[in-house]
Amino acid sequence: MTTPARAPDPAPDPAIVARLRAAGCVFAEDEARLIAEAASSPQELEDLVAKRVSGLPLEPLIGWAEFCGLRIRVAPGVFVPRHRTEFLVEQAVALAAPDAVVLDLCCGAGAIGAAIASRAGAGVELVACDVEPAAVRCARENIEPAGSVYEGDLYDALPASLRGRVDVLAVNAPYVPTDAIALMPPEARLHEPALALDGGGDGLDVQRRVAAGAGEWLAPGGSLLIETSGEQATQTAALFQREGLSVRIATSDEYDTTVVIATA
Numbered sequence: 148m149t150t151p152a153r154a155p156d157p158a159p160d161p162a163i164v165a166r167l168r169a170a171g172c173v174f175a176e177d178e179a180r181l182i183a184e185a186a187s188s189p190q191e192l193e194d195l196v197a198k199r200v201s202g203l204p205l206e207p208l209i210g211w212a213e214f215c216g217l218r219i220r221v222a223p224g225v226f227v228p229r230h231r232t233e234f235l236v237e238q239a240v241a242l243a244a245p246d247a248v249v250l251d252l253c254c255g256a257g258a259i260g261a262a263i264a265s266r267a268g269a270g271v272e273l274v275a276c277d278v279e280p281a282a283v284r285c286a287r288e289n290i291e292p293a294g295s296v297y298e299g300d301l302y303d304a305l306p307a308s309l310r311g312r313v314d315v316l317a318v319n320a321p322y323v324p325t326d327a328i329a330l331m332p333p334e335a336r337l338h339e340p341a342l343a344l345d346g347g348g349d350g351l352d353v354q355r356r357v358a359a360g361a362g363e364w365l366a367p368g369g370s371l372l373i374e375t376s377g378e379q380a381t382q383t384a385a386l387f388q389r390e391g392l393s394v395r396i397a398t399s400d401e402y403d404t405t406v407v408i409a410t411a
């Protein structure tokens with residue numbers, strides 16, 4: 148299970164701060180504290196700093212990412228949950244009854260599901276799934292035993308008993324158009340799996356498949372929430388409208404993100 152995020156130790160080593168800053172780490176002091184906290188020996192501290200200075204992303208190095216006030220376990224090769232996705236969690240929690248069945252589809256490390264469950268309460272039945280074995284291993288650490296995590300391609304991973312029972316279906320599937328991946332920051336484009344980012348030519352390939360299956364898994368009156376970009380929002384919404392769901396688009400300036408909410 149996840150643990151609440153807590154403030155790291157004060158007083159980072161100035162020499163480490165200087166090395167991180169020289170390597171381009173904007174929040175060098177915070178990173179120095181977090182790396183020091185993660186290291187269990189001076190040798191490990193040196194290894195972690197050297198890896199960070201060489202450009203490896205912070206979160207897989209220290210083993211966790213902060214998301215909705217929780218420490219979410221992440222590992223190399225697993226998508227690091229983004230703060231903008233906290234908006235999707237807020238929207239989902241607003242729709243989740245205390246005994247809701249919640250599905251985190253394309254769960255990655257399971258951050259969305261873990262955060263919804265921590266906010267919506269112990270009565271929620273939480274299920275998550277992803278196709279990447281490394282992501283599934285992290286999600287199991289973050290979600291079990293409070294929820295169940297399955298491995299496989301979209302809805303194929305799920306137990307048949309879930310069909311028609313999902314009250315809140317939360318999805319952050321890959322939605323970056325293939326050609327736009329080259330424009331992403333190196334920490335994403337070089338260190339996160341293409342499968343976690345690449346949404347195909349128009350970015351909507353996985354969303355199309357999510358939309359096609361949604362009606363079969365949602366409970367009557369259940370809602371699907373899917374993160375998308377501002378530019379793609381109308382197209383994402385149309386995918387779910389075509390499946391007979393009623394759709395609205397929620398945007399947040401604070402989180403700089405867009406979520407399409409489709410209701411059965």
Ligand SMILES: C[S@@+](CC[C@H](N)C(=O)[O-])C[C@H]1O[C@@H](n2cnc3c(N)ncnc32)[C@H](O)[C@@H]1O
Pocket residue numbers: 226227228229232252253254255256257258259276277278279282299300301318319320321322342343344353
């Ligand atoms: C953008 S990442 C988001 C992960 C997580 N939802 C989050 O917000 O932190 C997309 C995730 O979708 C998963 N994925 C991609 N294609 C999939 C598929 N066909 N079936 C299940 N999961 C898939 C990837 O492995 C990756 O973990």
